[in-house]
Structures are given as C-alpha cells and as structure tokens.
Amino acid sequence: AQSVTQPDIHITVSEGASLELRCNYSYGATPYLFWYVQSPGQGLQLLLKYFSGDTLVQGIKGFEAEFKRSQSSFNLRKPSVHWSDAAEYFCAVGDHGGSQGNLIFGKGTKLSVKP
C-alpha cells in the first residue's frame, strides 16, 4: 500500500540549531515527493519538491531535502532554525507532479523552536 511515514510527531530545537525532519515512503511507481509547511490556521505552503535529477533539492526559506531511493527516504533539513519556522511540516508523495492524482500525506511533524 502507498504510504508516508513521519516518525517524529513533535520535535523541539533551539533557535540557531540545525534541523532534520524524517520522511519515509512506500510507493509503487516513481515517486514525486513534496514537503509542505502549515502554520496554525493556515493552509499548506509548498516548501520544495523532488521530481527527478539531482537528489538534493533546495526550497524556500532555506530548506533543503535529500531523496535517497535505497532508503525510501526524503528528509528535510535546515542548517539554522529561526523562531518563525515553528509550524507543522508534512511530507507527501504523488505522481505526475501532483497534477493527475492525489497526494498521500504523512501525519505531520510539529516543530517547536526554543529561544
């Protein structure tokens, strides 16, 4: 079955520290992978996406993610976290770039940032 697993429900990091949010997927076809961020009361904002090519992708707000096919993972990283990064982060997988089928989302990781 197709699924996305985000093993960490809640992570707390200090401002200025590095961040890695984990995502593992199970998908039968070639996956298109996405990370979204959701602030309280807001919709989802697309941070970055992987379709093909270079397995290290850069996104907005200083985030990056690395696709590792052998580990079925697409972990999100940021070298130095800012207080404004506190939010919920969702990993998702789909096909055709998300235009011809639904995305499957993980349950999310809530990020708290300590001053």
Place this chain on the structure above:
Amino acid sequence: GAGVSQSPRYKVAKRGQDVALRCDPISGHVSLFWYQQALGQGPEFLTYFQNEAQLDKSGLPSDRFFAERPEGSVSTLKIQRTQQEDSAVYLCASSTGGGQYFGPGTRLTVT
C-alpha cells in the same frame, strides 16, 4: 498573483444541516483537488477534477458528500445532512503539474 481562495473560512452547522464550501483555484490550473484534514492529522484525499470532469471520487466518505466543478474553474463541495464526524478542515488545492497549491481551508464544525 492570486492563490487558491476558499469560502467561507469558518462554518458552524447544526447536525443534519446541509453545507456548501467554495473553492476558487489559481487561474489556468486544470486540476483541482479536495482534501479533508482532521485535527492532528495530515490531509486525506476526497476527490479530483480535471477541468469539469470529476476523475476520482474514491475518497468521498459517504454519499452525503458531493463535489462539482461545472465550468472547469470554481468548485463546490457539498455535504448533506452533516454529522459530527464531518467536523474537520476542508482544503482545496489546484495544480498544473508543478505540485499542488493549497488554499487556506474551511474549518467546519458540526454541533
């Protein structure tokens, strides 16, 4: 440019009432999706349109849920005879192949 907009942002309905949720996608986006997000969960797929054609409605939880996009632009998600378990945030997204872009959602509370 304008993003995806949804209205109303908040809706309170008494159990048994019908509700209609509206989505205005990004202009020119052919694909439109509806998702349901329960508290503390990730979004779950409800249905998908390409232009005015509803290509997948496998995620609709019951026949009380109905969606339409008659002119291939604005879409409406209708829920008949609302139940408490319908309380959730309903998200709309549109796409042209570079990922799905989401609106702010409609928070539905059924009392």
